[in-house]
Amino acid sequence: MYYLLYPKRTYLIVSGKGNKRNVMAADWLMPLSDKPFLVGVAISPKNFSYQLISENKEFVISVPTLEMLDDVWIVGRNHGPEKLKETKLTFVPSVKIETPGIKEAAANLECKVIDTKKYGNYTFFVGEVIHYTYNKEIFPNNRPDVKKAKFLAHSSWAEFVVNEEKIYRKG
Amino acid sequence: MYYLLYPKRTYLIVSGKGNKRNVMAADWLMPLSDKPFLVGVAISPKNFSYQLISENKEFVISVPTLEMLDDVWIVGRNHGPEKLKETKLTFVPSVKIETPGIKEAAANLECKVIDTKKYGNYTFFVGEVIHYTYNKEIFPNNRPDVKKAKFLAHSSWAEFVVNEEKIYRKG
Numbered sequence: 117m118y119y120l121l122y123p124k125r126t127y128l129i130v131s132g133k134g135n136k137r138n139v140m141a142a143d144w145l146m147p148l149s150d151k152p153f154l155v156g157v158a159i160s161p162k163n164f165s166y167q168l169i170s171e172n173k174e175f176v177i178s179v180p181t182l183e184m185l186d187d188v189w190i191v192g193r194n195h196g197p198e199k200l201k202e203t204k205l206t207f208v209p210s211v212k213i214e215t216p217g218i219k220e221a222a223a224n225l226e227c228k229v230i231d232t233k234k235y236g237n238y239t240f241f242v243g244e245v246i247h248y249t250y251n252k253e254i255f256p257n258n259r260p261d262v263k264k265a266k267f268l269a270h271s272s273w274a275e276f277v278v279n280e281e282k283i284y285r286k287g
Numbered sequence: 288m289y290y291l292l293y294p295k296r297t298y299l300i301v302s303g304k305g306n307k308r309n310v311m312a313a314d315w316l317m318p319l320s321d322k323p324f325l326v327g328v329a330i331s332p333k334n335f336s337y338q339l340i341s342e343n344k345e346f347v348i349s350v351p352t353l354e355m356l357d358d359v360w361i362v363g364r365n366h367g368p369e370k371l372k373e374t375k376l377t378f379v380p381s382v383k384i385e386t387p388g389i390k391e392a393a394a395n396l397e398c399k400v401i402d403t404k405k406y407g408n409y410t411f412f413v414g415e416v417i418h419y420t421y422n423k424e425i426f427p428n429n430r431p432d433v434k435k436a437k438f439l440a441h442s443s444w445a446e447f448v449v450n451e452e453k454i455y456r457k458g
Binding site (some may be wrong): 280 | 288289290291292293294295296298314315316317318319320321322323324325326327329348350353356357360364393394396402404406407408409411413416419421426429430431433437438440442443444445446447448449450451453454455456457458
């Protein structure tokens with residue numbers, strides 16, 4: 117019943133290097149610390165991405181927007197890198213690690229794995245974000261502009277929603 | 288720059304029991320495993336909630352909707368349980384743990400702490416969800432109905448957004 121915590125933002129995780137690369141969709145991802153900037157992501161050991169991240173100790177978090185929905189669905193539904201041929205995703209070299217980012221994404225966060233721990237039927241990878249690149253129109257002043265992009269969230273397995281443009285400002 | 292991962296759903300965390308209780312807002316929260324159902328939440332050791340969860344080894348995740356925005360802002364902005372007097376939140380007894388839930392919430396997930404680990408300047412609490420209650424109109428068929436509730440997400444410190452009602456269905 118983890119759907120009680122949904123809708124939940126979905127992200128892409130790029131893993132691997134050279135010709136052995138993969139992209140998966142992950143909803144179970146969050147910041148863990150701001151100083152240093154650490155993120156945690158839970159990945160099933162059944163995934164090919166799990167193998168690649170375990171081998172290379174690095175991954176990239178790519179932030180998709182509504183324009184990328186078809187490709188998010190393809191990489192989320194299917195296993196293994198063959199699926200990438202069906203997508204329009206373009207790899208771009210990262211600055212500090214060998215795992216590439218995704219050109220079409222609103223942001224790419226380059227992560228080095230600093231801890232790994234099994235919890236239940238998933239494995240929790242902790243990454244230090246050692247570099248990031250982002251679209252400055254979508255993140256002006258280092259904050260997301262919800263009028264400039266519609267960010268994807270899963271509401272159930274095959275259903276996605278996006279944010280409204282309206283902002284509720286407090287304080 | 289964790290805001291590159293925003294907007295991010297915000298939840299309420301209830302901690303403590305008897306007259307020593309608190310409620311905080313937390314964005315850094317996610318499922319970790321489905322079998323068993325585990326969740327992870329990152330909390331700063333500066334928070335009173337950190338002390339209460341460390342002492343009692345349990346907490347409740349309460350799922351707020353747009354109607355609760357004023358109270359989410361009050362408990363998120365201020366420290367310590369005195370702030371609760373300013374809110375309209377009502378505690379309700381939980382079924383399996385001593386920490387109460389929140390009546391107005393769309394769902395309450397009762398968690399027992401099974402692991403604690405420091406990552407950077409936050410502490411990661413892993414909870415097993417041993418019981419949950421929820422509003423069946425908002426979660427029919429065990430999935431969120433985004434036409435029935437607007438779920439709150441933080442887009443920056445003092446700005447909140449909600450989901451659109453439109454569903455993008457794939458597959």
